Amino acid sequence: MKLLKFELLKLRKKSRGWLGPILVFVLIMTAFPLTVEMLNKDIDQSFLSVLWIATLLVMMLATEDIFLEDFNDGTLEQMAIKHNSLSGVITIKIFVYWLLIGLPISLLGALYGFGITSSADLAIQLIPILMITTYIFLNVFSFGNALSLTKGSILGILITMPLVLPLLVVLGKVVIAINLGMNFLGFLFLLLGILSIIILVLPIIISFVIKAHLE
Amino acid sequence: MFNFKFNSISDAIFMQSSNGQYHGLYVWSVVLIVLLSIAITFLVYKTQIKNIGKKIK
Amino acid sequence: MIKKFIHQFASPKTYLFQVDRAYPYIFYTSLSIYLGALFWGLFLTSEDFVQGNSYRIIYLHVPASFISQSLYLAMAFASAIFLIWKVKLSAYLVRSIAPIGAVTTFIALVSGAIWGIPTWGTWWAWDARIISTLILFIMYLGLISLHDSFTDNEKADKFLAILVIVGSVNIPIIKMSVEWWSTLHQTASITVTEKPAIDPSMLYPLFGSIIGFTGIVVCLVILSSKLQILKREKNKSWVKDYV
Amino acid sequence: MKKILVAENLSYKINDTKLFQNLSFSLNEGAAIHILGSNGSGKTSLLKIISGLTKQTKGEIEKNYNKDICFIGHKNALKQYLTVEDNLSLLEIEAHGNLKSFLQLLGLDKLLDVMVANLSYGQQKKLALLRLFLNNSDLLVLDEPCVGLDKKSQDILCTFLSDELNAKKALIFSSHISLDISAEVLQLDKA
Numbered sequence: 157m158k159l160l161k162f163e164l165l166k167l168r169k170k171s172r173g174w175l176g177p178i179l180v181f182v183l184i185m186t187a188f189p190l191t192v193e194m195l196n197k198d199i200d201q202s203f204l205s206v207l208w209i210a211t212l213l214v215m216m217l218a219t220e221d222i223f224l225e226d227f228n229d230g231t232l233e234q235m236a237i238k239h240n241s242l243s244g245v246i247t248i249k250i251f252v253y254w255l256l257i258g259l260p261i262s263l264l265g266a267l268y269g270f271g272i273t274s275s276a277d278l279a280i281q282l283i284p285i286l287m288i289t290t291y292i293f294l295n296v297f298s299f300g301n302a303l304s305l306t307k308g309s310i311l312g313i314l315i316t317m318p319l320v321l322p323l324l325v326v327l328g329k330v331v332i333a334i335n336l337g338m339n340f341l342g343f344l345f346l347l348l349g350i351l352s353i354i355i356l357v358l359p360i361i362i363s364f365v366i367k368a369h370l371e
Numbered sequence: 372m373f374n375f376k377f378n379s380i381s382d383a384i385f386m387q388s389s390n391g392q393y394h395g396l397y398v399w400s401v402v403l404i405v406l407l408s409i410a411i412t413f414l415v416y417k418t419q420i421k422n423i424g425k426k427i428k
Numbered sequence: 429m430i431k432k433f434i435h436q437f438a439s440p441k442t443y444l445f446q447v448d449r450a451y452p453y454i455f456y457t458s459l460s461i462y463l464g465a466l467f468w469g470l471f472l473t474s475e476d477f478v479q480g481n482s483y484r485i486i487y488l489h490v491p492a493s494f495i496s497q498s499l500y501l502a503m504a505f506a507s508a509i510f511l512i513w514k515v516k517l518s519a520y521l522v523r524s525i526a527p528i529g530a531v532t533t534f535i536a537l538v539s540g541a542i543w544g545i546p547t548w549g550t551w552w553a554w555d556a557r558i559i560s561t562l563i564l565f566i567m568y569l570g571l572i573s574l575h576d577s578f579t580d581n582e583k584a585d586k587f588l589a590i591l592v593i594v595g596s597v598n599i600p601i602i603k604m605s606v607e608w609w610s611t612l613h614q615t616a617s618i619t620v621t622e623k624p625a626i627d628p629s630m631l632y633p634l635f636g637s638i639i640g641f642t643g644i645v646v647c648l649v650i651l652s653s654k655l656q657i658l659k660r661e662k663n664k665s666w667v668k669d670y671v
Numbered sequence: 672m673k674k675i676l677v678a679e680n681l682s683y684k685i686n687d688t689k690l691f692q693n694l695s696f697s698l699n700e701g702a703a704i705h706i707l708g709s710n711g712s713g714k715t716s717l718l719k720i721i722s723g724l725t726k727q728t729k730g731e732i733e734k735n736y737n738k739d740i741c742f743i744g745h746k747n748a749l750k751q752y753l754t755v756e757d758n759l760s761l762l763e764i765e766a767h768g769n770l771k772s773f774l775q776l777l778g779l780d781k782l783l784d785v786m787v788a789n790l791s792y793g794q795q796k797k798l799a800l801l802r803l804f805l806n807n808s809d810l811l812v813l814d815e816p817c818v819g820l821d822k823k824s825q826d827i828l829c830t831f832l833s834d835e836l837n838a839k840k841a842l843i844f845s846s847h848i849s850l851d852i853s854a855e856v857l858q859l860d861k862a
Contacts, residue, residue, distance in 0.1 A: 162761050169753055230746025237722050237742050299594070303587050307577045315570040315591060318563045319598050322605035329609070361590060368586050371725045375471055383471060388480025397546050398470070398484050401539045405488045409644060412531050416651040423658045424671045581686055663687060 159245060163252040174256040177218040181261050184210040185268045200273045204331045207265055208324060211286065215293035218257045219301050220309040222249060223366060227305055236370055242363035247355070250294050258290030281334055288347045289327065295358045296320050302365045323350065434509070438517040440657045441666050447650050454650075458643020465636030473630050482546040487633060489543055491641035493536035493557075496564060497599075499529040499645070504596035507589035519585035520660060522592060523575055524652035528645060530568035536561055556607040563602055567595055581660060672699045674735055675810055675841040676721065681730035683716055690716055691859050694730070700809070703832070703842040703852055708859030714845040715745070717859065718814050721843060736809035736841075744814045747799040751788040755779065755798060758787055764805040773804050776827060793819045800824075804831055811835065813844035825850070 167173055188206045192199055226232045235245050265286045270279035300316030301309055330343050377383040386395035469487035476483035503525045506518040540558065541551040552558070571588060578584035661667050676698040683690045690713030698704055706714050719725040720732065722742045749758050759765040774780040777797045787795060796819045803811065811832075817825055829851045832842060836852070844850075 158763070165757065165761070166750060166753070169750075169757070228746070229750065230744060230748040231750070233724065233744060233746060234742070234748045236724060238739055303574065303591060304577070311570075311573060311577055315567075315574055318567050318570070318602070319594070321563060322598070322601045325605040325609045361594065365587060365590060367724075368583055371583070371719070376474055377471060386481035386484075388475060388482070390480055392480060392482075392546060394480055394482040394484075394546055397482050397542050401485050401488050401542050402466070402470070404538055404542075405492070405535050408531060408535055409648075412528070412648055413651070416648065416655055420651065420655050420658065423655065423662070427658065427662050427667060427671045 159239075159248050160252065163249055164255070167252055167256050173221055174218075174253075177214045177257050178260050178264070180217060181210055181214045181264060184213070185264075189272065200335075203269070203272045204334070205328075207268070207282075207286075208289075208327045211261060211265065211290060212293060212320070212324070214261060215258070215290060216297050216309070216313050218253060219294060219297040219312075222253060222298050223302055223305055227366075227369065232366060233370055236367060242366060243359040246298070246359040246362050246366070250291075250298055250359070253294050253298075254291050258294060259287065261290055262286035277337075278334060281340055284344060285327075285330060285347065288344075288351050289323065292323060292347075292351050292354055293320065295354045299358050299362050299365075302362045302369075305366070305369050326350075434513050434515055438515045440517050440520065440661055441670075443517055444654060444657055444670065447654070451647060451650055454643050455647045458640045458647065460640075461636055462640025462644060465633045465640055469630075469633035469637060473633060476630075479547050482543065485539055485543040486630075487637045489536060489539040490634060491638045492532050492539060493561060494638055495642060495645050496529055496533040496536050496561065498642075499525050499532060499649075500564065500567075500592075500596065500599065503529070503592050507592040507596075510585065510589045511593070516585075517657075519589065520656045521649075521653055522588055523585070524656040525649055526568055526571045526575070526588075528648045528652055530565060530572065531648075532645060533561060533565040533568060537565060556603065556609065559606045560599070560603045564599065567599075571595075672701075674698070674733075675700050676735070676843070677733040678721075679731045679733075681717070681720065681732060682728050683713060683720065683725075684728050685716070694857075694859075696857055698810075698841050698843060700839045700841050701836050703836055703844070703854035704857050705850070705852075705854040706843065706845040706857045706859060708845075712859040714859060715814055718742075718744075718812050718843070718845060722812050734810075738808050740810050740812055741803055741806040741808040742812045742814075743799065743803050743816055747795055748802075749787050749795060749799060752786065754784055754786055755790070756783045758798065759801070762802050764801060767805045769805060770801075773801060777801070777824060793821060793824070796820060797824055800828065809840055811840060811842045811844075813842070813846075815846055816844060817846055817848040817850065 185207070188203070188210075189199070192202065223232065226235075236242055239245055262283055266279040266282040269282045270276060296316050296319055297312065300312035300319075302312075303315060304311035326343065326346060330340075333339050333343055377386075384395050384399065385393045386398055387393050466487055470484050473484075475481045503522050506521045506525070509515055510518040510522065537558075540561070544551050544553065571591060574591060575584045575588045578587065658667060658671070674697050676696075678697070679695050681694040682692045690711075694717070696704065706717060708714050716725060720727050722740050748762075750761065753761070756765070759770070764770060771780070774783075777800075779794065779797060779801075782790065782794070787798070790798065800816065800820075803813070803816070816828060820828065825848070832850070832852050836842060842852075842854070844854075
C-alpha cells in the first residue's frame with residue numbers, strides 16, 4: 157500500500173509522464189477526422205481501427221520512461237535490495253501507470269466514440285474493452301522497455317510489437333462484434349483471460365530482466 | 372516416374388503449362404534467388420571466419 | 429549430474445572440433461541430395477493439374493518455410509538450456525541461429541510471393557501464414573538487434589534467451605489468431621498425422637529437398653556458430669592454437 | 672561476537688575478465704572493513720555482491736542479520752523533479768525522530784521546499800546520506816560515501832559511523848579518501 161502511494165506520487169508529480177500521453181491521444185483522435193471526408197459514412201468503422209492504433213501508440217509512448225528513470229537514479233537498486241519480490245513492485249508500477257494513463261484514455265476513447273458515431277451503446281461497450289487492452293499493452297510494452305533499458309525505446313517497440321499482434325486481431329474481431337451487436341461478452345471474457353495470464357506471468361519475467369540489468 | 376517432363380531445353384526454360392501460361396520465369400527466378408542467397412550467406416560467413424582468424428593470429 | 433554431463437560435452441572447444449570433422453560430410457551429402465531432389469522436382473515430375481508448372485516452386489518454398497520455423501524452435505530449445513543450465517555454447521548457438529533464421533524466412537517470403545503471382549494473381553495477400561512468416565522475419569531481425577545493442581555479452585545472452593522463449597510462446601498464438609482472422613493460403617501439403625494430400629511422385633522429391641535443405645542450413649548454422657565462438661572466445665589460449 | 676558476514680573463496684569475473692579470486696573475510700558486529708583497490712579492481716562489484724544485487728561467480732557468502740541492508744551506492748536514489756520533502760517521504764524517513772537535527776547539522780533544513788534538481792551536487796549527496804544517518808539496519812554498505820562532500824560533512828559522517836560501530840552495527844565501505852574510523856583494510860588487486 158505504501159508502495160502504491162509512492163508510485164502514485166512519483167508519476168503524478170511528473171506531468172509529462174502521464175498528461176503527455178493523454179494529450180497525444182487527444183491530438184491523434186482529433187486529427188483523424190480531419191483526414192477523411194466528414195460525409196463519409198464509413199467513418200464509424202475506420203474510427204475503431206484508428207482508436208486501437210492510437211491506443212497502441214500512446215501506450216508505447218507512456219511506457220518509455222517506466223523503468224529507465226528509476227534505473228538511472230538508483231531507485232530500482234534500492235527497491236531490489238529492500239523488497240523480496242521485485243515482481244510485486246513492478247505489478248504496482250504498471251497498475252499506477254494504468255490508473256493515471258490507461259483509465260483516462262479508456263474514458264476519453266469512449267467519449268470520442270460517442271462523439272463520432274453518436275451511439276451511446278458503442279461508447280459504453282468501448283469502456284471495458286479499452287480498459288483491458290490498455291492494461292495489456294502497458295504490460296507488454298513494459299516488458300519491451302525492460303529488455304531495452306538504457307538502449308532507447310525504439311528497440312523495445314521493435315521487439316514487442318510482434319507480440320501484441322494477436323491482440324490487434326482480437327480487437328479487429330471486436331469491431332465486427334460491435335457492429336453486428338453480437339457475442340460482445342464473449343470477447344470481453346477472452347480479453348479478460350488474456351489479461352489475467354499476462355498479469356501473472358509478465359511481471360515475473362520483467363523482474364528477472366531488471367535484476368540482470370542491475371548486476 | 373523418372374521420365375523427363377520436358378522435351379527440350381527451351382521447353383524446360385519456358386515451362387508452358389496446360390493452361391497456356393509460361394511459368395518458367397517464376398520458377399527459375401525463385402531457383403536463382405534461393406541458390407544465390409544461400410551462396411551469398413556461405414560466402415559472407417566464410418570470409419568473416421577467415422578475417423577473424425587472421426586477427427586472432 | 430545432467431549439469432555436469434552437459435558442461436563436459438558442450439564446451440565450445442569440443443563442439444568446434446567435432447563439428448569441423450562432421451562439416452564436409454554433412455555439406456556434400458546434403459548438397460547432393462538437395463540438388464538431386466531439385467532436379468527430380470523441376471524436370472522429372474509431371475505438372476500439377478490445377479497450378480500448372482508453377483507448382484514446382486514448392487520444392488524451394490516449402491523447405492525454406494519449414495526450416496524457418498524449425499530454426500525458431502531450435503533457438504527456443506537452446507535458450508531454455510542456457511537459462512536452466514547456464515551452458516555458454518547454447519547461448520552462442522541462439523545468437524548464431526538468428527541470422528540464418530532471418531535468411532531462410534526471407535527466402536520463404538520471397539519464393540512465396542513469386543509463387544503467388546501465377547497462382548493467386550497477386551504477389552502479396554493479407555493471409556494468415558504470410559503474415560505470421562513476415563512477423564517471424566521481423567522477430568529474427570529484432571532478436572539480432574537486441575543482442576547487438578548490448579556491449580555486455582553475458583547480459584545480451586540472457587535477454588536474448590528470455591525474448592526467444594517469450595516469442596516462442598507467442599508464435600503459435602500469432603499463427604492461430606491470424607488464421608482466425610482470415611485465410612487464403614492452401615492448407616499444409618504434408619502433415620505428420622494425415623495422409624499426404626499430394627501424389628507420391630511429387631512427394632518424394634519434396635521430402636528430398638526438405639532433407640537436403642535442412643542439411644545445408646545446418647552447415648550454415650555451423651559456420652555461423654564457429655564465427656560466434658571465435659569472436660567471443662578470441663582471448664582463450666586454445667583458440668589461438670585452433671586458428 | 673556475532674559474525675554478520677562470512678565470505679569464503681569469493682571469485683567474480685565479468686566477461687572473462689577476472690576481478691578478484693578466492694577472497695575470504697569475515698565481518699563482526701561493531702567492526703568495519705575498508706575496501707581498497709585501484710580503479711576497476713572490483714570494489715563496487717564486491718559491495719553489490721554483499722548487498723545481493725550481483726551473484727558471485729564462485730564461493731559462498733553467509734549473511735547473518737535480521738533487518739535490511741543500508742546500501743548507499745554511486746546513484747543517489749533521489750527524484751530530481753520532486754521537492755526535498757517529497758523525497759524524504761519516498762525514502763520513508765519523513766517521520767524519523769532525528770530527522771530535524773540531522774537536517775540542521777547538514778544545513779538542509781531551509782531547503783525542504785526546493786526541488787532536488789536545483790540543489791548542488793554536494794547537497795544532493797548529503798540528502799542521499801540522510802538515508803544512512805536515519806537507517807534501521809544492522810549492516811551498512813557504503814560505496815564511496817565521501818565523493819562530493821565538504822570537510823565538515825565528512826567529519827559528521829565519520830563521527831556518525833564511529834557511533835554506529837559502538838552501537839554494534841557492522842560497516843563495510845570503499846573510499847579513496849581515508850576516513851577517520853578504525854577499520855580493517857581489505858586490499859583488492861587485479862589477479
